[in-house]
Amino acid sequence: MTLSFDDIQYMNQNFEGQIFDRKSIGILTHPNDLAELMTAFGNNKFVSEDFGGIILIGIKDDGEFEEFETKQGHEELIMNVAQQNIYPPMTPSFEVVTKDEKNVYAITIPKMTTTPYSLKTRDGFVYKKRVGSTIRDALFEELESLKKDNDGTESKEHGIERNFPSSSDQPFIKITVIPMDANRQLINFDKENTTWLKSNEPKHAHVRTRTLKQNEIHYESRTVPSPDSDWFVLNQNGEFSGIEFIRLVQDSIVHLGRQVVFIQSVLHYIREVYSKFKYSGRISVKLEFNRVQGRDFMNTDLGDKFHWTEKKFMINPIPIKRIVSLDSLNIDSLVTSILVEICRACDWTIDESEVHTYLEGLANRVSF
Numbered sequence: 001m002t003l004s005f006d007d008i009q010y011m012n013q014n015f016e017g018q019i020f021d022r023k024s025i026g027i028l029t030h031p032n033d034l035a036e037l038m039t040a041f042g043n044n045k046f047v048s049e050d051f052g053g054i055i056l057i058g059i060k061d062d063g064e065f066e067e068f069e070t071k072q073g074h075e076e077l078i079m080n081v082a083q084q085n086i087y088p089p090m091t092p093s094f095e096v097v098t099k100d101e102k103n104v105y106a107i108t109i110p111k112m113t114t115t116p117y118s119l120k121t122r123d124g125f126v127y128k129k130r131v132g133s134t135i136r137d138a139l140f141e142e143l144e145s146l147k148k149d150n151d152g153t154e155s156k157e158h159g160i161e162r163n164f165p166s167s168s169d170q171p172f173i174k175i176t177v178i179p180m181d182a183n184r185q186l187i188n189f190d191k192e193n194t195t196w197l198k199s200n201e202p203k204h205a206h207v208r209t210r211t212l213k214q215n216e217i218h219y220e221s222r223t224v225p226s227p228d229s230d231w232f233v234l235n236q237n238g239e240f241s242g243i244e245f246i247r248l249v250q251d252s253i254v255h256l257g258r259q260v261v262f263i264q265s266v267l268h269y270i271r272e273v274y275s276k277f278k279y280s281g282r283i284s285v286k287l288e289f290n291r292v293q294g295r296d297f298m299n300t301d302l303g304d305k306f307h308w309t310e311k312k313f314m315i316n317p318i319p320i321k322r323i324v325s326l327d328s329l330n331i332d333s334l335v336t337s338i339l340v341e342i343c344r345a346c347d348w349t350i351d352e353s354e355v356h357t358y359l360e361g362l363a364n365r366v367s368f
Contacts, residue, residue: 003095024066042109044109052112078107114147160235174241198212200269202242202266215236282323320341320342
């Protein structure tokens with residue numbers, strides 16, 4: 001979101017409320033207070049705007065603009081608060097708006113998707129909610145409401161995953177893709193389409209068998225369920241879900257690159273399927289990681305060990321969700337944002353340029 005100074009003045013003329021708050025520059029010396037406000041705005045799931053809230057820093061409670069000198073370190077401080085004091089880590093939008101020597105920091109808070117934001121405290125995670133111009137703890141019933149999807153995809157996700165074997169405590173990565181704008185049967189499983197679907201599959205998912213079961217096609221790595229089976233299901237509504245059970249190697253460490261290739265493979269596949277059946281609307285992409293282990297990557301050596309260092313990590317568990325438009329889907333960009341979120345969940349200091357370098361190294365080794 002790009003805000004003009006006129007936008008700032010318009011908001012400042014209105015009272016603080018459900019999606020707007022103004023704060024003195026002094027709040028930057030109170031990171032917990034700033035994190036609490038960010039968390040409450042992030043949990044504004046049911047507001048009509050496509051963001052959770054806007055915080056204007058540099059304005060007093062009475063609406064008077066403060067005089068302060070902008071510093072590069074202020075943005076870094078704000079982003080560190082969003083990443084380190086909030087779970088799941090948040091990535092707000094930061095802007096400096098200036099006019100007539102008046103400076104304002106405008107922070108646009110993203111709206112939660114499937115997981116409510118919580119404030120990290122010494123006593124654990126605390127869920128906050130915005131009520132008018134106030135902040136309070138979310139009640140149990142409110143928290144349950146926040147955890148439920150309001151876009152209709154949650155029940156579809158559960159429905160399509162019913163064919164998977166129990167994952168119990170095994171390490172796994174699961175991906176579910178739902179066409180959000182399809183209000184009718186997308187795929188006709190006639191002979192021609194079934195033959196085409198059976199001949200196509202996620203290229204790096206180790207599929208061995210392809211079976212049509214009523215109005216679903218199942219891709220399986222084994223003919224019977226086993227602890228190391230990979231399963232994929234695509235139904236007549238174009239709803240796709242896949243799970244890869246992680247085979248632990250190299251001292252129980254799984255390369256992060258393997259999970260990236262898995263995600264890329266599935267996204268390339270579903271884009272091919274949806275294109276064949278003339279669907280170009282929005283898609284919901286949900287990822288779940290459980291007990292996935294690995295090592296941090298390095299961007300100086302893209303040889304055989306380009307994603308190995310001595311810094312280990314475990315993701316246990318983390319859900320990631322994106323809603324994107326298929327007709328403008330950039331798979332590399334989407335995977336980059338997912339990988340950045342994974343890295344930040346592991347408390348790594350990372351930037352997108354390092355991720356791009358890492359993905360380029362993968363691209364040299366894996367072709368789609």
